[in-house]
Amino acid sequence: MVKKFTLMFLLGIFGLFSTNLFAQEDATIDPSQIKFWIGEGESEVVFIVNWAEPDTALAWGYRFVGENVVMKTIMDDIAAADYRFSYEAGGFINDLHFNDGVLNLSLVEAGWLTYLINGESTWDTYDVATVANGEYVKIGDTHCGTMIDPENWIYVYEKEVAPVYALGEEATIDPSEILYWIGEGENEAIFAVNFADPEDVCYAWGYRFAGESVTIKEMMQAIADVDLRFAFTDEPSSWGGYMLTDLTFDYNEVHYDLSGYNAMYNVNGVQSWYTFDEQTVVNGDFVKWGDYTIGTEIAAWTYVWETPVQPVSVYSNVNEMAATTMSIYPNPATDRLFVDAENLQRVEMYDILGHNVLTTTNNVVDLSGLEAGVYFVTVRTEGATKTTKLVVK
Secondary structure, eight states, X not given: OOOSOOHHHHHHHHTTOOGGGGGXXXXXXXXXXXXXXXXXXXXXXXEEEEETTTTEEEEEEEEESSSEEEHHHHHHHHHHHOTTEEEEESSSEEEEEEESSSOEEOOSSTTOEEEEETTEEOOSOTTTOEEETTOEEEEEEGXXXXXXXXXXXXXXXXXXXXXXXXXXXXXXXXXXXOOOXXXXXXXXXXXXXXXXXXXXXXXXXXXXXXXXXEEHHHHHHHHHHHOTTEEEXXXXXXXXXXXXXXXXXXXXXXXXXXXXXXXXXXXXXXXXXXXXXXXXXXXXXXXXXXXXXXXXXXXXXXXXOOSOEEEOOOOOHHHHHHHHTOEEEOSSBSSEEEEEOTTEEEEEEXXXXXXEEEEEOOSEEEOTTSOSEEEEEEEEESSOEEEEEEEEO
16 A cells, blocks of 8 residues: 555645546556466456556466455465565565566565556555456556546556566476586586587586585586586677687587577576676586577576486496497387397486486387377486487377
């Protein structure tokens, strides 16, 4: 609720507004345009926040069971599902935030806001006000609203409402699955690269280090020093620091290339805007480079990569030779897949979302239970690991 204004001020400004102002309408958005739905149920509402600097209106969709839902429940569920959104409240909402790495929004002045339901002001507090199926609720920063009823402090917000991007889920990997750990120390981080050329595939290394933190470039250089399959180049950037110009990985007879001009990196699934020689990681962090052309855009120039993450094998000439002797056929396949590999430990199959759909120790893999589509097959032996994209018809 709007606070801190006196009755004298209300009466003093009332005469400044004409009746034409009352015809102005609150901007909304059609549910069909919503990109991010949160919750489950047959009932739907649209939740909108209008910030003032810059004048920005963003919308989420919310689904629930029953006839109505309390505004606080909507906000709590959105905050839990979308790390970009948060709010501060006591008896009233004190501030609202949205930070996607590009936009960084908060109220111009804490506590100066109104609640609208279908464009009409409500005087119930956010933990009491309810919204019914088919309605929309908007919280607005009064500094960008238009007052249409000074006597009752009723505002509307005319800024065009934009839907927020749905969050993709950054594919990761458990440290216990990492096969190749580089470095020494009590702290651990995972380094991964999602390539687009010549195929969409993601590979990961483990990195151990002493001390509180290490830069991403230091981690990459340590990997390149001992794993001769991996290399990168960089150059000074015009805005300071260094920018990646190329990253390559030669693995299982395939040359992967990540051009620096198509590359960006995330730390724990969140886009970083620091150069990679400045950005630090700490114990437990997950770093991923990715080609943005195959990433999922979850906000303006903010991407995640959903390709299953595969651990690279330990580097040695013997291991590389062992990997080249592995073969799987036919590809495409229908009912059966044949695996030729000495000292086979297991065969794993993952769908494109990274879910394990099959694990076996047999050289002949029964595919009859799988739906047609694209899968990733990982063959593990005592000496090497090889991952191949497989089409099942």
